[in-house]
Amino acid sequence: MAQVLEFKLPDLGEGLTEAEIVRWLVQVGDVVAVDQPVVEVETAKAMVEVPCPYGGVVTARFGEEGAELPVGAPLLTVAVGEPEDGTEGSGNVLVGYGTQAPAARRRRLRAGTAAVDGQARRPGTADAAPHARVAAPPPTAGTAPVSGPTVTPAPASPPTATPAAAGGPVPVISPLVRKLARDNDVDLRQLTGSGPDGLILRADVENALRTRTAPADTAAGQAVRTSAGTAGGQAGAAPATAPRAEGGVRIPLKGVRGAVADKLSRSRREIPDATCWVDADATELMRARTAMNATPGPKISLLALLARICTAALARFPELNSTVDTEAREIVRLDRVHLGFAAQTDRGLVVPVVRDAHTRDAESLTAEFARLTEAARTGTLTPGELTGGTFTLNNYGVFGVDGSTPIVNHPEAAMLGVGRIVPKPWVHEGELAVRQVVQLSLTFDHRVCDGGTAGGFLRYVADCVEQPAVLLRTL
CATH class of the missing domain: 3.30.559.10 (Chloramphenicol acetyltransferase-like domain)
Incomplete structure (x- = not known):
């Protein structure tokens, strides 16, 4: 009996926490071999071909070309046959820019958190996080899954991640994020991670730092909003972000x-x-x-x-x-x-x-x-x-x-x-x-x-x- 395994964006090394999908190398329905490159991504360092540790039929892809994904986000699902020896795929993960066997695998999260080292969970198992099955982006248009369980619609209110327990480990996406928090005296236990399974991302720490300085800017910001709102006929209706330039083009710095x-x-x-x-x-x-x-x-x-x-x-x-x-x-x-x-x-x-x-x-x-x-x-x-x-x-x-x-x-x-x-x-x-x-x-x-x-x-x-x-x- 075939099982559907989910492959997530692995740790790309060098403290990198996200990557942009440049080109898919496989289509839904393609048969892939163990450790075959399935997607080409761009990081802040270079272009990388990411190999999948499973062999089987691609049933779904997550993310369009040009989309930016954090480490640990779903990339694709693969339908594999029932293993004869109890193993699943190669078990290899991408460390830096090459695969390594489990003996050399680095731990990305502590006990009690979901794995983000490139090893997928079986959808439907008891320890799979809800969003791993329902909150992922839909497959690319025209590429419906060919096998595996049906993906159920996302609930109206997605589950909210909670701060880490007082005595437990804190799930952080990379050592750089932990260092950023330490250098700025940010208590990671007081943060709510926005990443998969409550993973704390760099953006979460930066938002906490911005919140510190927000009270000092409240009076001036309120005055600007009130003035802009009055001119428009409704006090306080001005947007918080700066207005876009007329006829301008915004190019993301990524x-x-x-x-x-x-x-x-x-x-x-x-x-x-x-x-x-x-x-x-x-x-x-x-x-x-x-x-x-x-x-x-x-x-x-x-x-x-x-x-x-x-x-x-x-x-x-x-x-x-x-x-x-x-x-x-x-x-x-x-x-x-x-x-x-x-x-x-x-x-x-x-x-x-x-x-x-x-x-x-x-x-x-x-x-x-x-x-x-x-x-x-x-x-x-x-x-x-x-x-x-x-x-x-x-x-x-x-x-x-x-x-x-x-x-x-x-x-x-x-x-x-x-x-x-x-x-x-x-x-x-x-x-x-x-x-x-x-x-x-x-x-x-x-x-x-x-x-x-x-x-x-x-x-x-x-x-x-x-x-x-x-x-x-x-x-």
Whole structure:
């Protein structure tokens, strides 16, 4: 006898709490194998294909393409045959961006709460939460379930989650949410979770924080509402939200774009940055690259040469390969260079990271830049390839601009910007000549060093650009 199992959006790792459905890979009625990818989702880090731990016939899908779901929300149901050995599916779950067996499975909730680690419950069992069967979105139009129990309509008043018992564990969707509550002295036991089975989401903690400041704004807010309501003929009738602009379009800040917005805002709030810049004659660097590429072997990219110059400069000025621990009030100087580089994609700006860039030569750097750039364009970068950078190289010259004052990629301490290389009048060996000139800029965290160090770093980079032979000292 077939049983219908429900598969929920699993923990995607890296503290991610939600994902947007980009593309369904299966239709209702399709037969799926164990651990076969069934849906492609977008998180704040990357695109992910989510595998289903059950094999059988897809009976329902929950969520349209473009819908955003929290971890633990139903994705689909699968009708499976009666197990012969008492097992159900592979039992594997998605941890980070790959499946793991039960022995390595992480616990997502404590005792007494529903599982959200990707393991589905049988609809109809005594311990299944009511909303798992009745509150999920209806299947995609035209894709009615082909087997399994009938989904009953949702009740008029859905069950209300209650705060955690005084002595019991508190169900929280991720450690980041727990940390947010702890840092802001929010008692999680006093909150009512809005997630599945009363799960406390980040939005619940943020709502509690907003409620704290609400009394201070009550008088002013009431005055605004009363004034607006009177003008409309009914006092107090003004909406609480800001009016929409006439003819404007609202674009949600979510996914990669939302993550970038949050990170840039945090950088501006926390990092006291400063910028210095210099023009450099890149003629000899371009000639050196031409000579390298004239010999047999892989072609060397300009970005790889600039990266090699960066790692040599960071070896001389390690202060800029640092981060600031604000809680401990310490500067953490790092001994490895993980070089990030800005890459513009259709999904927004991403910063892939080249691991241990200080140990790579120009050929290795060229190959890794090409691999990561292609992965960025196709949306297949993993969280590990997008995090952990210690210094960023930003080649905004590809956009046809000469200079910029970029925002430091938090929690790093500096970013080198490179403008376009263009022919310009330049005094060379005492005579006016047309040379290939580039503008270099360094934006740095003023907490980790002063202008002398930053200027020394930038001047060394410029010297290597003007005279590539300077790099021979570090080879």
